[in-house]
Amino acid sequence: MTKRFDGTRDLRRAVDRLARRLPEPLEDLAWISYNYLWSWTPGGVELFTTIDDHRFKLAGENPVRFLLNLPERDLLRAATDETYLELLHHVAQRMEADLARPTTRVLPSGPVAFFCAEFAVHQSLPVYSGGLGVLAGDYLKETSDQALDVVGVGLLYRRGYLHQRMDLSGWQHEYWVEANTGQLPIVRVRGGDGLPVKVKVPVWDSELSAQVWRVNVGRTTLFLLDTELKENTPLERWVTSRLYEGSHDIRLAQYALLGIGGVRALDAMGIHPGLFHMNEGHPALASLEIASQTAAELSGERPALTALLAQGRDRFAFTTHTPVPAGNETYSSDEFFRVLGHSIDEMGIAREELAALTRIDEGSTSEPMGFSPLAIKCSRSTNAVSRRHGEVARGMWNPLFPERSESDVPITYVTNGVHLPTWMNPTMRGLLSKVLGHDWERHADDPSLWSHVDEISDIDLWNARCQMRVALVEMIRDRIVVDRLARGEDVDLAVSGLEAFDPMNLTVGFARRLATYKRLDLLFRDVNRLRDIVDHDQGAQFIIAGKAHPLDNEAKTVAKNMFSVQRSMDLPNRVIFLEDYDMRVAPALVSGCDVWLNLPRPPMEASGTSGMKAAMNGGLNLSVLDGWWSEGYNGQNGWAIDGTTLDDPQAQDERDANALYDLLENEVKPMFFSRDSNGIPVVWLSRIRASLRSLAPMYSSARMLEDYTNRIYRPHPEK
Numbered sequence: 001m002t003k004r005f006d007g008t009r010d011l012r013r014a015v016d017r018l019a020r021r022l023p024e025p026l027e028d029l030a031w032i033s034y035n036y037l038w039s040w041t042p043g044g045v046e047l048f049t050t051i052d053d054h055r056f057k058l059a060g061e062n063p064v065r066f067l068l069n070l071p072e073r074d075l076l077r078a079a080t081d082e083t084y085l086e087l088l089h090h091v092a093q094r095m096e097a098d099l100a101r102p103t104t105r106v107l108p109s110g111p112v113a114f115f116c117a118e119f120a121v122h123q124s125l126p127v128y129s130g131g132l133g134v135l136a137g138d139y140l141k142e143t144s145d146q147a148l149d150v151v152g153v154g155l156l157y158r159r160g161y162l163h164q165r166m167d168l169s170g171w172q173h174e175y176w177v178e179a180n181t182g183q184l185p186i187v188r189v190r191g192g193d194g195l196p197v198k199v200k201v202p203v204w205d206s207e208l209s210a211q212v213w214r215v216n217v218g219r220t221t222l223f224l225l226d227t228e229l230k231e232n233t234p235l236e237r238w239v240t241s242r243l244y245e246g247s248h249d250i251r252l253a254q255y256a257l258l259g260i261g262g263v264r265a266l267d268a269m270g271i272h273p274g275l276f277h278m279n280e281g282h283p284a285l286a287s288l289e290i291a292s293q294t295a296a297e298l299s300g301e302r303p304a305l306t307a308l309l310a311q312g313r314d315r316f317a318f319t320t321h322t323p324v325p326a327g328n329e330t331y332s333s334d335e336f337f338r339v340l341g342h343s344i345d346e347m348g349i350a351r352e353e354l355a356a357l358t359r360i361d362e363g364s365t366s367e368p369m370g371f372s373p374l375a376i377k378c379s380r381s382t383n384a385v386s387r388r389h390g391e392v393a394r395g396m397w398n399p400l401f402p403e404r405s406e407s408d409v410p411i412t413y414v415t416n417g418v419h420l421p422t423w424m425n426p427t428m429r430g431l432l433s434k435v436l437g438h439d440w441e442r443h444a445d446d447p448s449l450w451s452h453v454d455e456i457s458d459i460d461l462w463n464a465r466c467q468m469r470v471a472l473v474e475m476i477r478d479r480i481v482v483d484r485l486a487r488g489e490d491v492d493l494a495v496s497g498l499e500a501f502d503p504m505n506l507t508v509g510f511a512r513r514l515a516t517y518k519r520l521d522l523l524f525r526d527v528n529r530l531r532d533i534v535d536h537d538q539g540a541q542f543i544i545a546g547k548a549h550p551l552d553n554e555a556k557t558v559a560k561n562m563f564s565v566q567r568s569m570d571l572p573n574r575v576i577f578l579e580d581y582d583m584r585v586a587p588a589l590v591s592g593c594d595v596w597l598n599l600p601r602p603p604m605e606a607s608g609t610s611g612m613k614a615a616m617n618g619g620l621n622l623s624v625l626d627g628w629w630s631e632g633y634n635g636q637n638g639w640a641i642d643g644t645t646l647d648d649p650q651a652q653d654e655r656d657a658n659a660l661y662d663l664l665e666n667e668v669k670p671m672f673f674s675r676d677s678n679g680i681p682v683v684w685l686s687r688i689r690a691s692l693r694s695l696a697p698m699y700s701s702a703r704m705l706e707d708y709t710n711r712i713y714r715p716h717p718e719k
């Protein structure tokens with residue numbers, strides 16, 4: 001066995017360094033802080049919030065930064081507090097036991113390496129933008145829970161994704177905040193010589209150097225590549241500055257670093273994966289690196305690239321997340337080779353041969369180059385992320401398999417799921433523990449377990465729902481005043497936000513990327529009907545949140561229109577926009593809303609996951625039958641809007657908006673406000689039980705990961 005330099009030693013050093021700053025009884029906090037397992041272990045968050053809730057928030061909920069900046073007296077107080085020490089002992093023991101379990105190998109040939117452009121592990125590690133990242137973060141946590149040998153590979157964007165500020169007109173402005181890597185719960189990986197492990201990838205006319213950071217996500221390790229090095233030019237350092245950079249040049253450099261650099265980094269650390277799982281097309285160039293390694297091992301004449309890729313195919317699986325051709329990024333061959341020509345040449349790959357593999361029509365010279373066709377061609381398995389998305393993807397990629405009929409296109413699906421311990425509110429977890437039994441989370445994907453939700457009493461379930469709604473309303477009141485003051489609203493209007501929302505009214509949430517296909521504008525299509533839905537003592541109230549990509553002016557315009565409709569309605573505290581949607585606010589939203597809206601233009605929602613999070617918390621989905629909802633909806637567990645498509649998008653929007661208003665007026669509101677003599681909405685609660693029973697076991701990451709291991713990772717998956 002060659003010795004591994006994978007950051008284990010570096011992590012131990014960092015933990016020791018932090019431990020030395022802590023009073024002896026608190027030493028366990030050091031290693032706990034360097035493993036994100038705390039964030040989903042019961043009691044983990046309280047370890048920090050009970051010392052100083054406010055300071056923990058100011059530290060971005062990053063425990064390392066929090067502890068490094070905490071006044072000595074607070075540490076000493078905790079170190080002599082018996083109750084606190086008991087909690088610490090309890091959490092430490094639970095985490096230790098989890099980490100001590102034996103690992104299960106997925107494949108005999110080596111670990112699964114999961115490559116993704118973004119990971120949403122926790123709000124304190126801002127290397128994510130939205131759904132794809134949350135899925136990747138949830139996936140890593142689940143691999144830890146199931147004790148599988150998986151490593152994650154991504155990029156450390158020092159400025160992460162954009163922060164959002166709206167101006168008075170409702171126009172979005174962006175700003176970025178640079179992370180201080182010295183205070184993040186991550187460590188630089190060093191080799192046997194004590195120097196940072198580095199990899200090189202030729203980009204533009206020179207060579208990009210990158211170092212590697214290690215993050216512990218429970219038992220699973222995530223490696224992040226970073227170009228912030230002295231030997232790099234300012235342009236090269238910018239490569240890992242921001243996620244989903246608008247510039248094509250920068251993106252291509254990022255994807256080369258992720259795909260090619262990621263494989264080289266694993267090699268340099270002595271990690272030899274049995275399988276590379278490319279989550280979305282961004283890391284597809286990894287296949288080229290493996291092909292050129294294969295070529296280097298062969299003697300004699302070098303085989304063609306297709307032959308080399310065919311040899312490596314058994315080591316690649318690809319998950320596509322994009323149901324529309326436009327969502328699959330493509331580049332002109334000029335752009336592509338201007339940035340990556342050197343890399344390709346250095347790997348001994350003929351440029352035309354590669355270009356053909358990135359095209360649907362391999363004979364074309366004008367078709368732009370795409371990562372998805374390459375990823376499909378070099379993987380032994382391709383999967384979409386919901387049943388409906390599978391159908392759409394087979395249609396979309398049929399031209400890659402001209403000899404096959406659409407239903408025979410070799411693209412299967414694994415529907416997304418969410419990590420229940422991350423997304424289920426502690427109130428809900430506590431309630432369920434009473435009826436599902438001890439340690440139920442370990443077999444949360446067992447449908448028979450969930451029949452026990454019928455044993456929860458009406459009053460307990462209703463109380464839990466109210467408690468989560470009240471917590472959401474408190475958060476909204478806190479933030480809305482500041483949001484309004486910051487964008488220069490009238491002080492009176494800003495302060496009136498303290499009365500925003502009635503904690504007992506029907507609370508409807510819509511929070512997701514502001515992309516036009518998500519059709520937030522449907523809600524604002526008929527102001528009179530919307531007004532009628534909200535303007536009552538027993539009315540609905542809407543909380544809306546989401547960011548637009550900086551270059552997406554169309555989406556920004558939707559947000560701006562929403563602001564002006566909202567102003568014209570003159571009901572500023574009934575329909576509220578919460579700025580800067582991210583993982584800090586998402587948990588309160590998905591747990592506190594009674595109804596979770598999703599209005600995608602079908603079939604453009606590959607899966608969607610926020611509705612799954614709402615369902616886990618007893619929220620009810622009202623969604624277009626697209627993505628996951630077209631398989632999740634069963635007639636009793638929420639509400640559905642027709643998912644068929646019309647040729648005329650205007651007519652479709654009209655039809656779907658009317659369906660939305662009809663449902664809210666005629667079904668959702670009356671059911672929510674229909675109460676028994678104790679004030680309890682019994683029919684509503686039975687719908688929540690139906691939702692939990694049918695959705696919680698199916699749409700957990702536990703089920704998703706089992707699908708991946710059984711059907712995708714283990715050789716010869718069925719179609």
Ligand SMILES: *Cc1c(COP(=O)(O)O)cnc(C)c1O
Nearest residue numbers: 130131512582583586608609610
């Ligand atoms: C879950 C989540 C998403 C994904 O939501 P969709 O329903 O897939 O659009 C995006 N952003 C954050 C912060 C999330 O928590």
